[in-house]
Structures are given as structure tokens and as C-alpha cells.
Amino acid sequence: MDEPIFKIEKLNVYYGDKHALKDVTCEIPKKKVTAVVGPSGCGKSTFLRVLNRMNDLIPSYRHTGSVKLLGNEILDMDPVILRKHVGMVFQKPNPFPKTIQENVTYGPRIHGIKNRKTLREITEKSLKQAALWDEVKDELKKNATNLSGGQQQRLCIARALSVEPDVLLLDEPTSALDPIATQRMETLIEELSDKYTIIIVTHNLQQALRISDYVMFFYVGDLVEFDTTEKITSNPRDQRTSEYLRGIFS
Numbered sequence: 633m634d635e636p637i638f639k640i641e642k643l644n645v646y647y648g649d650k651h652a653l654k655d656v657t658c659e660i661p662k663k664k665v666t667a668v669v670g671p672s673g674c675g676k677s678t679f680l681r682v683l684n685r686m687n688d689l690i691p692s693y694r695h696t697g698s699v700k701l702l703g704n705e706i707l708d709m710d711p712v713i714l715r716k717h718v719g720m721v722f723q724k725p726n727p728f729p730k731t732i733q734e735n736v737t738y739g740p741r742i743h744g745i746k747n748r749k750t751l752r753e754i755t756e757k758s759l760k761q762a763a764l765w766d767e768v769k770d771e772l773k774k775n776a777t778n779l780s781g782g783q784q785q786r787l788c789i790a791r792a793l794s795v796e797p798d799v800l801l802l803d804e805p806t807s808a809l810d811p812i813a814t815q816r817m818e819t820l821i822e823e824l825s826d827k828y829t830i831i832i833v834t835h836n837l838q839q840a841l842r843i844s845d846y847v848m849f850f851y852v853g854d855l856v857e858f859d860t861t862e863k864i865t866s867n868p869r870d871q872r873t874s875e876y877l878r879g880i881f882s
């Protein structure tokens with residue numbers, strides 16, 4: 633296997649006394665789709681949010697152990713730089729109440745890009761990658777909040793892609809979308825995985841199995857099993873994984 637994008641060793645996460653992730657050790661492969669699954673409250677979102685330090689602002693939060701992005705300890709990195717490499721898209725589409733173009737160029741501007749032509753090129757490239765360009769190319773100056781839910785979510789993907797990250801973290805990105813928008817998003821995720829590492833939390837097990845190359849199964853803070861989707865579905869090692877996949881609990 634190539635060098636993993638994330639190397640995680642003995643990661644323990646606490647919110648006050650709550651031990652939310654227990655001794656998690658794993659390596660996340662580059663340019664693959666890894667789905668994070670498990671019952672409610674097992675630590676999926678916590679795990680995802682560790683990876684770009686989104687939990688840092690929670691006063692009761694602390695973690696021990698090591699999380700390395702391409703060999704660099706993320707706690708030693710400037711969070712702004714970390715988040716340039718590790719973008720995130722949330723459950724509910726959350727475009728800024730600004731124009732479509734301003735949404736996409738927000739990140740590049742923060743990172744010092746001012747040239748208008750360059751910003752226009754980034755806008756087009758990012759919107760094309762997010763499969764939204766054809767729908768919005770004539771209305772880049774319109775307010776993003778007028779877009780449909782599915783379009784807003786693809787705009788959030790374009791906004792994340794505009795700073796050329798290595799990793800996209802997706803936290804239940806389709807749970808607020810209708811079935812057609814969900815299907816478009818799934819196709820998009822598959823396309824993007826040629827260029828980006830994608831780590832997706834989803835409650836929808838069928839979706840996880842459809843779109844992922846690897847599956848991580850968490851249960852009450854433990855990483856019970858992490859393997860290729862094929863192996864996990866055909867021959868899970870742990871009985872809890874097998875029962876979860878068979879829908880015995882959810």
C-alpha cells in the first residue's frame with residue numbers, strides 16, 4: 633500500500649469524563665473512499681472532527697495519542713494550514729449568504745490569492761469538479777442561498793475544493809437531500825475519489841457499501857473493524873460487525 637494519508641496511533645478522545653474514542657489505531661489510505669459507520673453515539677463524527685481539529689473549540693474536549701497527516705502531527709500544525717489540506721462538508725448545506733462566486737473564492741482569498749483572473753479560474757475549476765458549473769455558470773453573482781439543497785451541498789463541495797485539499801471529510805452529506813440529489817452526490821463522490829481522499833460518515837449503510845472502498849466500523853468508541861468494503865461485507869472478522877451489517881442493531 634502507498635503511504636497512508638492519515639496514520640493514527642492510540643487515539644483516545646474525551647469530552648470531560650466521557651471516553652468517546654478508545655485506543656484507535658489505523659491507517660487511512662490515500663485517494664480512496666473510506667466510510668465511517670456504526671450505531672448512533674459510537675464516535676463517528678468525533679473521529680471525523682479530530683482529523684481537521686474541529687473539536688478544538690469544545691472546552692471539555694481533549695485527545696491523546698498521535699494523528700499524523702502525511703507524517704506531520706496535526707496538533708503541531710497551524711489549524712488554518714491543516715484545514716487547507718483537510719476540507720470538510722457538513723450534514724446541512726451551509727453556504728455563506730454571499731454570491732456563488734464569493735462562496736467559492738472565500739478560501740483562496742484567505743490564503744492570499746487576489747488576482748481576479750486566477751480567482752475566476754479557481755471558481756470555474758472548483759464548480760466543474762463539484763458538477764455544478766453547467767447549472768450556475770450564468771448566475772455566479774446570484775446569492776448562493778437561492779440554490780436548491782442539492783446545489784447548495786455541491787457548492788459546499790466546490791468551496792472545499794477551491795483550496796486544493798488532499799482530503800475531504802463528509803459528515804452525512806446527503807442526509808438533508810432528496811433521493812435524486814443524493815444520487816448525484818454519490819456519483820460525485822465516486823468521481824472525486826480519483827483525485828482526493830474522501831472520508832465519509834453516513835447513517836445509511838447501503839450508501840456506505842455502495843460508494844466506499846474501505847469501511848471503518850465503530851462501536852461504543854472502539855474501532856471494531858477496518859477493512860476493504862469487499863472483505864467487510866463478504867467476511868467480517870467480528871460478530872458485532874456482522875450483526876450490524878445484517879441489521880440486527882442500528
Ligand SMILES: Nc1ncnc2c1ncn2[C@@H]1O[C@H](COP(=O)(O)OP(=O)(O)OP(=O)(O)O)[C@@H](O)[C@H]1O
Pocket residue numbers: 647650652670671672673674675676677678679690692
Ligand atoms: N460536545 C460534546 N460534549 C460532550 N459529549 C459529546 C460531545 N459531542 C459528542 N459527545 C459524546 O461523544 C459520543 C460520540 O458522539 P459522536 O457524535 O461522535 O457519535 P456519532 O457516532 O457521530 O453519533 P450519531 O450517529 O448519533 O451522529 C456520544 O456519547 C456523545 O454524546
